[in-house]
Amino acid sequence: xxxxxxxxxxxxxxxxxxxxxxxxxxxxxxxxxxxxxxxxxxxxxxxxxxxxxxxxxxxxxxxxxxxxxxxxxxxxxxxxxxxxxxxxxxxxxxxxxxxxxxxxxxxxxxxxxxxxxxxxxxxxxxxxxxxxxxxxxxxxxxxxxxxxxxxxxxxxxxxxxxxxxxxx
Numbered sequence: 001x002x003x004x005x006x007x008x009x010x011x012x013x014x015x016x017x018x019x020x021x022x023x024x025x026x027x028x029x030x031x032x033x034x035x036x037x038x039x040x041x042x043x044x045x046x047x048x049x050x051x052x053x054x055x056x057x058x059x060x061x062x063x064x065x066x067x068x069x070x071x072x073x074x075x076x077x078x079x080x081x082x083x084x085x086x087x088x089x090x091x092x093x094x095x096x097x098x099x100x101x102x103x104x105x106x107x108x109x110x111x112x113x114x115x116x117x118x119x120x121x122x123x124x125x126x127x128x129x130x131x132x133x134x135x136x137x138x139x140x141x142x143x144x145x146x147x148x149x150x151x152x153x154x155x156x157x158x159x160x161x162x163x164x165x166x167x168x
């Protein structure tokens with residue numbers, strides 16, 4: 001069952017799991033759908049460091065590399081916040097998420113009240129929500145001509161600090 005969460009007068013979200021995770025200092029993580037091996041290695045090393053330190057990570061966890069990072073974080077029992085680009089109340093969540101949700105190590109949230117399918121626009125809006133909720137932003141790799149690279153430029157223009165694990 002999902003609940004309606006109001007965050008500091010800024011966001012109206014629906015969510016499942018540990019609402020308190022949204023009050024932690026969250027680090028946003030992003031990676032393009034296709035990444036070179038150097039970015040994959042760097043991201044997995046980074047994920048192990050974050051998991052070891054039990055740092056709270058927020059992401060859409062949609063790209064293959066983001067999903068691999070989520071697997072590492074969940075295996076370590078790290079706090080994670082998954083932001084969906086579709087409504088939480090309609091989402092069929094993966095079985096491997098049930099234990100972290102039940103043990104308050106995960107929150108699954110959305111700012112969307114209706115969506116038929118994932119589009120570039122809904123993914124961009126989801127990423128913007130992730131960044132608004134995060135204290136810092138880490139990008140493993142952004143394809144130079146992809147939408148993530150354009151979003152990174154926008155975030156930097158807004159004054160956000162965006163760290164890249166692998167230089168472009």
